[in-house]
Amino acid sequence: MSAPTTVTTPSIIDAPAPPPKARSTRIFRDPVILGCLGWIVFLVGWSLSGLFPHSPTVADPGVLLHAPGGGYLFGVDQDGYDVLSRTVYAAKFDVLMALSGALVAAVTGTWLGILMSSEGRLSALATRGLDVFQAVPLLVVAVAVIGLVGTSRTILVVIIAAINTPLFIRLVQAEARLVRKRGYVAVARVYGVSERTIRWRHILPNVTGVLFPQFSLSVGYAIASVGALSFLGLSEPGSASWGSMIKAGIPLLPLNQWWMVVFPSLALFTVVLAFSELSHRLQGHVEQIRGGSR
Amino acid sequence: MLKTLSQGGGRAGYVGRRLAMIPIGVLIVVTATFFLINAIPSDPVGARLGDLATPEQIAAERAALGLDQPLLVRFLDLLGGIFTGALGTSYYTGADVSGELLGHVTSTLVLVVPGFLLAAGLGIGLGILAARDNLSRWVRLIVTVLQGLPVFVLAVAGILLLVVLVPVLPSPTGQLDANIPAPPVRTGAVMVDAVLAARWDAMGNAVAHLVLPVLSIGLIASVPFARITASAMRSALAAEFSAFGDGNGLARRTVVRNALRTARPGIATVGGIVAAELIGGSMLIEQVFSWNGIGQWGLNAITQNDLPVVQAFVLFAAVGTMVIYLLADIVAVLLDPRTAS
Amino acid sequence: MNPEPIVDIDSLTVKYHSRQGEVTALRDVNLQIGRGEVQAIVGESGSGKSTLLASLLGLLPASAAVEGSISVRAGDQPFDPVRAPAKEATRWRFRQVGYVPQLTQRSLVPVLTVGEHFRQFGFGSDWRAEAVRALTDLGLREPESVLRRYPHELSGGMAQRVCIALATFAGKPLLVADEPTSGLDPLVTVRVADLLLESQRRTQACLLLVTHNLQLARRMATRIAVFRSGVLVEHGPATAVLEDPLHPYTRSLIAAVPRPGHPLALPEPGPDPSGGLIEKAPGHFVAMVGAA
Numbered sequence: 053m054s055a056p057t058t059v060t061t062p063s064i065i066d067a068p069a070p071p072p073k074a075r076s077t078r079i080f081r082d083p084v085i086l087g088c089l090g091w092i093v094f095l096v097g098w099s100l101s102g103l104f105p106h107s108p109t110v111a112d113p114g115v116l117l118h119a120p121g122g123g124y125l126f127g128v129d130q131d132g133y134d135v136l137s138r139t140v141y142a143a144k145f146d147v148l149m150a151l152s153g154a155l156v157a158a159v160t161g162t163w164l165g166i167l168m169s170s171e172g173r174l175s176a177l178a179t180r181g182l183d184v185f186q187a188v189p190l191l192v193v194a195v196a197v198i199g200l201v202g203t204s205r206t207i208l209v210v211i212i213a214a215i216n217t218p219l220f221i222r223l224v225q226a227e228a229r230l231v232r233k234r235g236y237v238a239v240a241r242v243y244g245v246s247e248r249t250i251r252w253r254h255i256l257p258n259v260t261g262v263l264f265p266q267f268s269l270s271v272g273y274a275i276a277s278v279g280a281l282s283f284l285g286l287s288e289p290g291s292a293s294w295g296s297m298i299k300a301g302i303p304l305l306p307l308n309q310w311w312m313v314v315f316p317s318l319a320l321f322t323v324v325l326a327f328s329e330l331s332h333r334l335q336g337h338v339e340q341i342r343g344g345s346r
Numbered sequence: 347m348l349k350t351l352s353q354g355g356g357r358a359g360y361v362g363r364r365l366a367m368i369p370i371g372v373l374i375v376v377t378a379t380f381f382l383i384n385a386i387p388s389d390p391v392g393a394r395l396g397d398l399a400t401p402e403q404i405a406a407e408r409a410a411l412g413l414d415q416p417l418l419v420r421f422l423d424l425l426g427g428i429f430t431g432a433l434g435t436s437y438y439t440g441a442d443v444s445g446e447l448l449g450h451v452t453s454t455l456v457l458v459v460p461g462f463l464l465a466a467g468l469g470i471g472l473g474i475l476a477a478r479d480n481l482s483r484w485v486r487l488i489v490t491v492l493q494g495l496p497v498f499v500l501a502v503a504g505i506l507l508l509v510v511l512v513p514v515l516p517s518p519t520g521q522l523d524a525n526i527p528a529p530p531v532r533t534g535a536v537m538v539d540a541v542l543a544a545r546w547d548a549m550g551n552a553v554a555h556l557v558l559p560v561l562s563i564g565l566i567a568s569v570p571f572a573r574i575t576a577s578a579m580r581s582a583l584a585a586e587f588s589a590f591g592d593g594n595g596l597a598r599r600t601v602v603r604n605a606l607r608t609a610r611p612g613i614a615t616v617g618g619i620v621a622a623e624l625i626g627g628s629m630l631i632e633q634v635f636s637w638n639g640i641g642q643w644g645l646n647a648i649t650q651n652d653l654p655v656v657q658a659f660v661l662f663a664a665v666g667t668m669v670i671y672l673l674a675d676i677v678a679v680l681l682d683p684r685t686a687s
Numbered sequence: 688m689n690p691e692p693i694v695d696i697d698s699l700t701v702k703y704h705s706r707q708g709e710v711t712a713l714r715d716v717n718l719q720i721g722r723g724e725v726q727a728i729v730g731e732s733g734s735g736k737s738t739l740l741a742s743l744l745g746l747l748p749a750s751a752a753v754e755g756s757i758s759v760r761a762g763d764q765p766f767d768p769v770r771a772p773a774k775e776a777t778r779w780r781f782r783q784v785g786y787v788p789q790l791t792q793r794s795l796v797p798v799l800t801v802g803e804h805f806r807q808f809g810f811g812s813d814w815r816a817e818a819v820r821a822l823t824d825l826g827l828r829e830p831e832s833v834l835r836r837y838p839h840e841l842s843g844g845m846a847q848r849v850c851i852a853l854a855t856f857a858g859k860p861l862l863v864a865d866e867p868t869s870g871l872d873p874l875v876t877v878r879v880a881d882l883l884l885e886s887q888r889r890t891q892a893c894l895l896l897v898t899h900n901l902q903l904a905r906r907m908a909t910r911i912a913v914f915r916s917g918v919l920v921e922h923g924p925a926t927a928v929l930e931d932p933l934h935p936y937t938r939s940l941i942a943a944v945p946r947p948g949h950p951l952a953l954p955e956p957g958p959d960p961s962g963g964l965i966e967k968a969p970g971h972f973v974a975m976v977g978a979a
Contacts (some may be wrong), residue, residue: 587793592777602809
């Protein structure tokens with residue numbers, strides 16, 4: 053590899069100024085962002101801590117269908133699991149699966165998006181391929197594959213990544229094309245900087261800003277997908293997840309035994325909401341930072 | 347007049363070209379589906395016969411199901427079957443797969459079409475409201491809550507509210523109460539069958555069974571409609587042409603109607619995405635309500651390794667998605683004079 | 688002054704209330720515009736031009752606090768756009784006021800044909816015949832074919848003519864042009880200015896021209912009013928204001944227009960003017976504070 057020469061751009065060309073520190077601290081003063089992050093960290097942290105009022109993995113057949121109260125704040129399900137412990141415990145599986153899937157999607161999508169941001173027949177072809185890929189009913193295919201092969205954490209992560217990667221590709225591609233039009237990229241090119249260096253030294257640092265809102269949105273979306281797959285009975289058998297808890301609880305709803313459904317539903321809803329609201333807020337901050345540097 | 351005619355010809359040409367691509371797309375989709383279903387390791391024979399079957403029994407069963415044929419022969423069989431409308435027989439029920447597919451599709455359509463229309467109406471309405479400053483906060487709140495809700499969670503909330511707490515709707519299982527004799531099966535959708543048989547009692551009950559699933563689909567799927575409408579309306583109302591209209595005293599509703607007209611191509615595109623997602627999403631809603639539609643049919647087949655049914659299900663979803671996207675694309679182009687020529 | 692003013696602005700003050708506090712956008716403005724006159728309103732951004740325009744059209748935001756009044760005697764009876772309810776003001780504009788925007792394709796709804804625009808802008812059933820006449824008057828050949836086109840199928844010149852025709856349609860007695868030539872190159876600006884003047888003369892409408900372009904004001908206006916920080920600092924016949932400016936701000940504005948052989952000077956931030964106008968020459972008024 054030839055040593056990448058760092059080009060000192062003339063000062064009149066608008067070099068990308070690093071965003072002032074004040075802006076990043078402003079993000080952490082936004083009460084909505086703090087609230088969303090706080091709720092997510094609290095739930096996952098509790099889940100990872102292993103400190104539950106009752107065992108989430110060992111059922112107690114003596115208290116089947118115990119209504120909420122009396123040492124069982126959220127009640128007991130039809131198998132004898134404490135609903136509170138199991139709901140919190142499930143956060144580990146649901147959120148971490150979604151995070152890993154979204155992370156894979158973000159890395160792959162950024163890489164492909166930057167590659168596909170250049171002009172040329174190859175990237176045009178790849179973009180068409182992406183159009184076709186996005187027309188695949190992924191949920192149906194995922195259900196079919198999992199149903200026939202059996203499920204595993206790897207497959208879940210791959211499916212979540214497959215659903216979300218195109219979103220990152222499109223976002224990064226559009227953003228990278230904008231960066232390519234900026235003065236300093238043109239200057240770097242004139243100075244003979246290689247395409248490779250332009251991609252990873254000039255474009256990559258300038259597209260990371262838009263990744264955060266999309267990442268947060270993707271995690272929320274992925275949690276809903278994991279919930280949907282486990283709701284359809286396709287998550288790892290035996291592992292607690294909100295979707296499978298809701299599925300198991302629905303037949304008992306008409307008997308007024310609501311707690312097996314309500315608490316995992318609330319957990320799923322609030323966590324998805326937290327991630328999408330987080331995304332929305334981050335988007336606002338990203339736009340502000342961009343507007344400020346324009 | 348000449349001008350419009352020649353323009354119409356351009357549009358017709360475009361539509362023709364896009365429609366001509368359907369067979370090619372179907373071929374690709376069929377190929378991909380076939381190899382996906384048949385290449386992944388599954389054991390339909392073992393699932394049918396259990397662990398105690400002898401090798402001879404297994405071989406006989408494989409031959410009976412046609413699994414001893416080479417992959418290529420089976421693929422050509424499938425291609426031929428698609429042209430004649432024969433998609434094989436189910437490993438389990440022995441029924442004709444294409445017939446079963448049609449029956450289940452009707453049940454799903456009864457659910458999905460009203461849900462989609464409700465979503466479009468509600469979403470576009472919310473979007474128009476959101477473009478008005480004084481209401482946008484409330485609309486945003488509604489949209490935010492709805493988009494965080496997985497469709498099955500909303501459905502469960504609906505059951506809790508309208509079946510358990512305030513029992514105005516029947517028990518949320520199936521298309522008809524168990525104690526009402528079902529009308530003779532003609533389309534597969536109980537509500538339609540009841541109408542065809544003039545069984546008004548069954549129809550009323552079937553409609554009551556439809557309320558919650560349709561409402562769930564409609565509310566959740568309204569979110570993308572609301573978002574695209576609001577953002578397109580907001581930029582249209584801030585555009586120069588709206589200021590021109592306002593300044594010259596066009597009635598507010600004319601200015602808003604013009605803005606909505608500029609938003610239509612975008613709404614059509616989003617409508618296609620929503621409709622395509624409903625194919626997969628109907629699996630979830632049918633699961634909640636034990637609705638005997640295409641999603642339940644496919645899901646059962648998958649858990650039973652019933653390959654012909656799984657194949658038909660995935661094929662239907664893939665071809666359906668492709669056709670929906672294509673139609674949405676065509677509609678969007680026809681609605682936008684800038685892209686039509 | 689003109690004995691029969693169409694527009695009579697009487698000590699108009701407009702303030703906006705926001706979380707940051709109160710902003711006075713217009714302060715005690717008095718201005719009369721007569722029939723057939725072309726009144727230019729010039730000033731930098733933030734001078735109050737836009738607020739004056741919005742007041743005259745009855746399009747002020749609800750947060751604006753208004754003192755004083757406007758009276759427009761364009762129809763049978765005087766109308767006060769700043770006091771009238773929004774709906775009434777809309778109906779009034781539809782009948783009496785032509786609003787000429789920035790003259791580009793972007794001022795036309797991209798998904799409507801030109802004909803549909805005329806149908807929305809006009810009244811009566813013979814809008815088509817009138818539209819054809821209006822487009823012909825503005826020098827468009829084959830007006831029938833233009834009516835069937837979508838905005839993106841128009842050339843720049845066609846779009847300008849269509850916009851002017853729409854705004855001046857049905858002989859509206861008051862025309863308000865808002866930076867009609869911004870974004871156009873100098874030659875096109877001249878052509879558009881002449882087209883606008885032609886339409887105005889044909890109907891003897893009173894034309895209010897809001898612009899920061901002094902060249903355009905020189906070419907079109909009979910009278911010029913100079914605004915600065917919400918205050919009318921100088922007002923008079925176009926030639927008097929441009930050739931013999933009395934207020935230092937007007938002078939610096941004129942000096943800031945690049946001309947061959949003259950060094951470019953930017954407007955100076957002189958003392959904030961306030962108070963009424965005094966008449967220095969017949970029909971030529973200037974603000975008392977800061978006046979030479």
